[in-house]
Amino acid sequence: MANLLENYYNNKKIKTILGKNTNFNGDLSFRDSLKINGTYIGNINATGLLVIGENATVQANIKAKSIVIYGTVKGDINAEERVEMLPICKVQGNVKAKKIKISDGVVFNGRCEIIKGQ
Amino acid sequence: MPYDDFSKIDEDYFDTILEEDFKFEGTIKYADSLIIKGYVKGKIESNKILVIGPNALIEADVLAKTLQCFGKINGNVIVEEEAYFHSPSTLNGDITTPILTFEKGCILNGRVRMNSKESTKNEVKE
Numbered sequence: 118m119a120n121l122l123e124n125y126y127n128n129k130k131i132k133t134i135l136g137k138n139t140n141f142n143g144d145l146s147f148r149d150s151l152k153i154n155g156t157y158i159g160n161i162n163a164t165g166l167l168v169i170g171e172n173a174t175v176q177a178n179i180k181a182k183s184i185v186i187y188g189t190v191k192g193d194i195n196a197e198e199r200v201e202m203l204p205i206c207k208v209q210g211n212v213k214a215k216k217i218k219i220s221d222g223v224v225f226n227g228r229c230e231i232i233k234g235q
Numbered sequence: 236m237p238y239d240d241f242s243k244i245d246e247d248y249f250d251t252i253l254e255e256d257f258k259f260e261g262t263i264k265y266a267d268s269l270i271i272k273g274y275v276k277g278k279i280e281s282n283k284i285l286v287i288g289p290n291a292l293i294e295a296d297v298l299a300k301t302l303q304c305f306g307k308i309n310g311n312v313i314v315e316e317e318a319y320f321h322s323p324s325t326l327n328g329d330i331t332t333p334i335l336t337f338e339k340g341c342i343l344n345g346r347v348r349m350n351s352k353e354s355t356k357n358e359v360k361e
Contacts (some may be wrong), residue, residue, distance in 0.1 A: 133252060133253055135253075136251035136269075138267055139250075139264070142262040142263075143262060144261060145260075147273075149254065151257070159261055
């Protein structure tokens with residue numbers, strides 16, 4: 118399977134989208150890719166790529182393969198591969214991943230832990 | 236926009252699209268236009284149009300302005316304006332709507348209540 122994150126940056130369309138006015142409250146799981154543009158409260162347990170859009174607010178413990186963040190996240194993040202925090206996101210919580218990227222202008226409050234690759 | 240064929244629906248019109256790998260348990264609120272192709276359990280509220288895909292399974296109470304169903308719903312449905320069930324969709328639950336279409340081959344196990352638009356709107360607000 119091609120790298121989901123690479124596909125994302127090559128403008129491969131993300132199929133599942135949670136729209137900007139929506140409010141999701143509960144437990145979510147998915148395999149492929151998903152983008153949140155609205156409000157999400159609960160748990161996310163996925164094996165794919167999660168993108169948190171610019172105006173999104175997420176209050177959740179997140180588990181996914183790769184996570185790209187543009188919006189606001191409150192909760193612990195656990196990625197199998199990469200976490201990218203891009204301007205002007207806000208993250209409050211502990212982050213665990215193989216690779217972590219924190220861009221200029223990001224507000225991050227929490228601990229970082231790098232998982233050693235096998 | 237034609238709704239007679241699910242594959243012809245223009246997805247760009249919808250701001251929330253939930254694909255087949257999507258599984259969710261909980262409440263979905265304030266969604267404008269929504270396509271569900273995966274699994275949802277709990278409660279769904281949509282202010283505009285809700286489309287249920289052919290392989291979707293909805294185990295939830297549904298509240299929408301317009302409903303186009305190609306899949307399976309287990310739960311009670313309240314639709315403010317119009318509900319359309321395409322063959323071979325299934326509804327196990329009660330439905331309240333002013334305008335209702337069930338195509339030949341659809342399955343309905345439940346009660347149907349047809350009110351005027353206004354009284355259905357009031358019910359939605361409650």
